[in-house]
Amino acid sequence: MEIGDNYAFRIYRGRRNYDDEQPLNKNTPNLDFPRPIDDPAPYIVVVQGPRKVGKSLLIESIVKSTQRPFPYPQGTFPTVLVPNESGIRLQFVECPDDINGMIDAAKYADVAILMVDASYGFEQETFEFRNLLQVHGFPKVIGVLTHLDKVALDEMSKVKQRLEDHFCTEIYEGAKLLTLSGLENGLYKMPEIGDLREMLSDPQFLPLSWRAKHPYVLVDCFEDVTSERVHGDRQFNRNLSLYGYLRGCNIKKGSKVHIAGVGDFSLAGVTTYYDPCPVHSFGNFVLLDKQSTGTYVRLDFLDVPPEIVEKFDPHHPILVGGILPEEENSGYMQVKLKRHSWRMDLLMTGAPITVSAGWRRYETTAIYAMENEYGHHQLLNYTPEHKECLAVFWGPLAPPKTRIVAVMTNLNCLKDQEEFRIMAKGIVLVFNLDAKILLNVEKIVTLVDTCWKTARIKFAPNFQIDGLKFIGAPIQTKSGVRGKIDKEWKPLKRSKFSVCHGQVISRAEPTVIKDGEEVTPLERLLRRHG
Numbered sequence: 001m002e003i004g005d006n007y008a009f010r011i012y013r014g015r016r017n018y019d020d021e022q023p024l025n026k027n028t029p030n031l032d033f034p035r036p037i038d039d040p041a042p043y044i045v046v047v048q049g050p051r052k053v054g055k056s057l058l059i060e061s062i063v064k065s066t067q068r069p070f071p072y073p074q075g076t077f078p079t080v081l082v083p084n085e086s087g088i089r090l091q092f093v094e095c096p097d098d099i100n101g102m103i104d105a106a107k108y109a110d111v112a113i114l115m116v117d118a119s120y121g122f123e124q125e126t127f128e129f130r131n132l133l134q135v136h137g138f139p140k141v142i143g144v145l146t147h148l149d150k151v152a153l154d155e156m157s158k159v160k161q162r163l164e165d166h167f168c169t170e171i172y173e174g175a176k177l178l179t180l181s182g183l184e185n186g187l188y189k190m191p192e193i194g195d196l197r198e199m200l201s202d203p204q205f206l207p208l209s210w211r212a213k214h215p216y217v218l219v220d221c222f223e224d225v226t227s228e229r230v231h232g233d234r235q236f237n238r239n240l241s242l243y244g245y246l247r248g249c250n251i252k253k254g255s256k257v258h259i260a261g262v263g264d265f266s267l268a269g270v271t272t273y274y275d276p277c278p279v280h281s282f283g284n285f286v287l288l289d290k291q292s293t294g295t296y297v298r299l300d301f302l303d304v305p306p307e308i309v310e311k312f313d314p315h316h317p318i319l320v321g322g323i324l325p326e327e328e329n330s331g332y333m334q335v336k337l338k339r340h341s342w343r344m345d346l347l348m349t350g351a352p353i354t355v356s357a358g359w360r361r362y363e364t365t366a367i368y369a370m371e372n373e374y375g376h377h378q379l380l381n382y383t384p385e386h387k388e389c390l391a392v393f394w395g396p397l398a399p400p401k402t403r404i405v406a407v408m409t410n411l412n413c414l415k416d417q418e419e420f421r422i423m424a425k426g427i428v429l430v431f432n433l434d435a436k437i438l439l440n441v442e443k444i445v446t447l448v449d450t451c452w453k454t455a456r457i458k459f460a461p462n463f464q465i466d467g468l469k470f471i472g473a474p475i476q477t478k479s480g481v482r483g484k485i486d487k488e489w490k491p492l493k494r495s496k497f498s499v500c501h502g503q504v505i506s507r508a509e510p511t512v513i514k515d516g517e518e519v520t521p522l523e524r525l526l527r528r529h530g
Contacts, residue, residue, distance in 0.1 A: 042089035103361055135403045180192050214321060258320070350366075354409050
C-alpha cells in the first residue's frame with residue numbers, strides 16, 4: 001500500500017506540527033540584488049527522485065526537445081544548459097541519492113523537480129528532500145509523475161487525484177504536478193515535455209534572501225593543477241582550479257569559502273572569463289578584469305587535502321559557498337532541537353551526528369538538556385519523544401535563527417539504508433553564557449539523631465562543596481519520606497545541618513540529597529568517549 005493511501009493520511013492533511021513550519025529564509029522579491037540584467041547566471045534546476053524513476057531520461061528528453069542546446073564545455077559533472085523561450089538559461093543537475101548530495105542540492109536549487117513513480121507512490125527519498133528544502137529554503141517546486149503505463153486504466157484518475165492531493169499537502173496548496181504517460185522513440189512524449197518547459201519558462205525565479213547575501217559557485221569543471229611530480233604521492237596537498245558561474249553576491253581574492261565536504265579555505269585567486277555559453281553568441285575563454293555576480297569564474301585553491309582528488313565522484317557536484325566574517329570562528333552552539341517524528345529511535349547524548357548549517361555540513365557530537373521547573377537545564381541521556389530540547393555541540397558558528405538539520409552519519413546510513421535519514425531539525429539560538437547544564441546526582445548523608453519530625457544530618461568528610469548552599473534543598477529517605485534542609489546545626493562545623501521532615505523517620509534509614517552537578521559540554525563528551 002502506498003504512503004498516504006489510508007485513513008491516517010486524511011487526518012494528517014489537516015494537521016500542522018513542528019515538521020511543517022514555514023522556512024525562515026523565504027523568497028524576497030522586493031530586494032534589489034546585484035545580478036546582471038543581460039546575461040544572468042543560469043538558473044539551477046535540480047531533478048530529484050528515487051532510483052529508476054527516470055531522472056536521466058527526463059533531462060535527455062528536455063535537451064532533445066530544444067532546437068539549439070548549448071555546446072557546454074567538456075567538464076567533469078553531468079550538468080546540461082538549455083535555453084528556453086524566455087531567453088533565460090537553465091542548468092539541469094541530477095540530484096545524487098546519498099544524503100550528503102541531497103543536502104548540497106537543497107542549498108543551490110533554484111527550481112526542484114520532484115519525480116514520483118505513480119505505480120508505487122511517494123518514496124522515502126522524496127520526503128527526505130522535502131525536509132531538506134524546508135530547512136535550507138523552499139524554491140519553486142514542480143512534481144512529475146512517471147510510470148503511468150504500469151497503472152490500470154480504470155484506476156488512473158483515482159491514482160492521479162490521490163497523488164496530487166498528497167503532493168499539495170506536502171509542498172503547498174496549488175503546487176503543479178505534471179504527468180508523463182509513457183515513452184515515444186525512447187524518450188518521453190514531446191507534448192508533455194513541452195508543458196514542463198512552459199512551466200520552467202517563467203523568468204521570475206526569486207532568489208532566497210540567505211543566498212543573496214552569500215556568494216556561491218556550483219562547480220561544473222574540476223582541474224588538478226598540481227605538479228605532475230607529486231600526483232602519485234598521497235602525502236602532498238593539491239592545488240585545484242574549480243570553474244562555475246558565480247551566484248549570490250560578488251567575491252574577491254582572499255575571501256574565505258567553504259568547499260562542501262572538504263572544509264574552509266581562502267581563495268588564492270579569482271579569475272573571470274567570458275561566458276562559455278552565452279545566450280546570443282558563443283565565445284572563447286577570455287580574461288576579464290572584474291568579478292561580479294552572473295559571470296563565469298575560475299577559483300584557485302592551494303594546499304587542498306589529496307582526498308578530494310582520490311575520492312572524486314563525477315556524479316556528485318561540488319558546491320563552493322562564501323563565508324561571512326561572523327561565520328569564520330568555531331565554538332559551542334546552542335540549538336533548539338526536536339527529533340523528527342518519523343524517526344523510530346531517540347538521539348543519544350554523545351552519539352555522532354551530521355549537522356548541516358548554512359553552506360557547511362560536518363560531523364559532531366551533541367549533548368541534550370531540558371529546562372525544568374526551577375529554570376535549570378537538566379542533562380538528558382536521550383532526546384524526549386515529542387518535545388523540543390536544548391542541544392549543545394561544537395562546530396563552526398552560525399548566526400542566530402539559522403535553520404539546521406541533523407542527519408545520520410555516513411557509516412550509519414550504510415548500515416540502515418531503509419531507515420529515514422533525517423534525524424532532527426532545529427534553529428540556532430542566541431548563545432546564553434548564563435545557561436548551565438546540570439547532571440542529577442544523589443549525595444548520601446548520615447543521620448546523627450532524630451526527633452519529632454526533625455533530624456540532624458552530617459555530610460561525608462570528603463564532601464568538597466560548601467554545605468551552606470544546600471539550605472532549603474529537598475531531601476528524601478529511602479522509604480519515601482520527604483523533607484528539606486532547614487538550618488545549620490553548629491556554625492563552626494558546616495557539615496552538620498538540621499532537617500525538617502513531614503513524618504517520623506528512623507535513624508538507621510538511608511537519606512539522600514538530590515542535587516545538580518554542573519557539567520561542561522566538552523567534559524561530558526570526553527567522559528563518555530574516554
